[in-house]
Amino acid sequence: MSNIPDNIRLKELAIVTNLNKPFFDDFISFLRTEGYAGLYEFVVEQDSSKAKETIKKYLDRRIPNNLKLYDGIARPYSEDKAKWFLLGWIFRDAPAQRLDGFLKNLSGTRNERKAELINQVRQYASGILSEPERWDWLPIFEVMIDRLEGSRRSIKGNLFEEIVRRNLSKFLEKNGINLSIDKTQIKLGGETYDVKVSGGQGTILIPVKTRETMGGGHARLFTRDIHKAISVASESGYNCVPIIIAESWKGDLAALNCQEFVYINKNPNQVHEVEPLLIQEFERLIHVFCALM
Numbered sequence: 001m002s003n004i005p006d007n008i009r010l011k012e013l014a015i016v017t018n019l020n021k022p023f024f025d026d027f028i029s030f031l032r033t034e035g036y037a038g039l040y041e042f043v044v045e046q047d048s049s050k051a052k053e054t055i056k057k058y059l060d061r062r063i064p065n066n067l068k069l070y071d072g073i074a075r076p077y078s079e080d081k082a083k084w085f086l087l088g089w090i091f092r093d094a095p096a097q098r099l100d101g102f103l104k105n106l107s108g109t110r111n112e113r114k115a116e117l118i119n120q121v122r123q124y125a126s127g128i129l130s131e132p133e134r135w136d137w138l139p140i141f142e143v144m145i146d147r148l149e150g151s152r153r154s155i156k157g158n159l160f161e162e163i164v165r166r167n168l169s170k171f172l173e174k175n176g177i178n179l180s181i182d183k184t185q186i187k188l189g190g191e192t193y194d195v196k197v198s199g200g201q202g203t204i205l206i207p208v209k210t211r212e213t214m215g216g217g218h219a220r221l222f223t224r225d226i227h228k229a230i231s232v233a234s235e236s237g238y239n240c241v242p243i244i245i246a247e248s249w250k251g252d253l254a255a256l257n258c259q260e261f262v263y264i265n266k267n268p269n270q271v272h273e274v275e276p277l278l279i280q281e282f283e284r285l286i287h288v289f290c291a292l293m
Helices: 007-019 020-032 041-042 048-060 079-090 097-104 112-130 137-174 215-234 271-284 286-290
Strands: 186-188 191-193 195-199 202-206 208-209 242-245 262-264
Touching: 007 020, 007 137, 020 048, 020 079, 020 137, 041 112, 048 079, 048 112, 079 097, 079 112, 079 137, 097 112, 137 195, 137 208, 137 242, 137 271, 191 215, 208 215, 215 262, 242 271, 262 271, 271 286
Parallel strands: 208 242, 242 262
Antiparallel strands: 186 191, 195 202
16 A cells, blocks of 8 residues: 555545534434434335425524534535535435526425425435435445535635636736736636736636546546637637646646646645645746736
């Protein structure tokens, strides 16, 4: 094992998921006050109206003792979102990505609509995962760690967008390079560019691409996304300078259809190591930014 790098991602996700167990335990305690011996007994409840009312009561209820449910980088969700996410995860669904879209098709208050939808998901899941052991903490832990990994990827992408924007702004100011940096992403031809830098002589679009691991089909998709971002920007008449932060990326740097790019061979989890390298890359590209003035 000494030759294999530590899986920092898994370790951090496991820590955060374990932090969420008290929030899960509180839901189980709530079910017991409603007459259920445990989660499984609620899952297989045959009285749909009773189960729906129980869910509605939980959604309306205040969470005691300042308990929190945390996202993939250990930031607490708001209470309403936390309860909604927990219920969705318990019943093996994706609240933000899938269930939110169905709420608008239902009637009633927001919590009434959520209760109706979660109850339908409960009934569906109970017929597929009928064994009691499917509803203990450990299988829920596995579901939660997968969901938090998805949120982590999204958050990490936004995190590095802000890191790039902040460090680039400081770099330009330090060197007296008077350019404007948009405060938000821009969309172009179906592509998202995290940072837009503009001056009197032109504009640079910067897509920030990060990957924690480089194996399998996702690695190919990652490389394809980089090429597509460059192509769309070029076809629209913009200079594109992609920033790629990925450990052991196997992409062909020479094949990138752009004059300049930044490649940092680091795991994006290692923010403290990435930032100094990012600043070094900005210094290397100072001529590119000066040309925009």
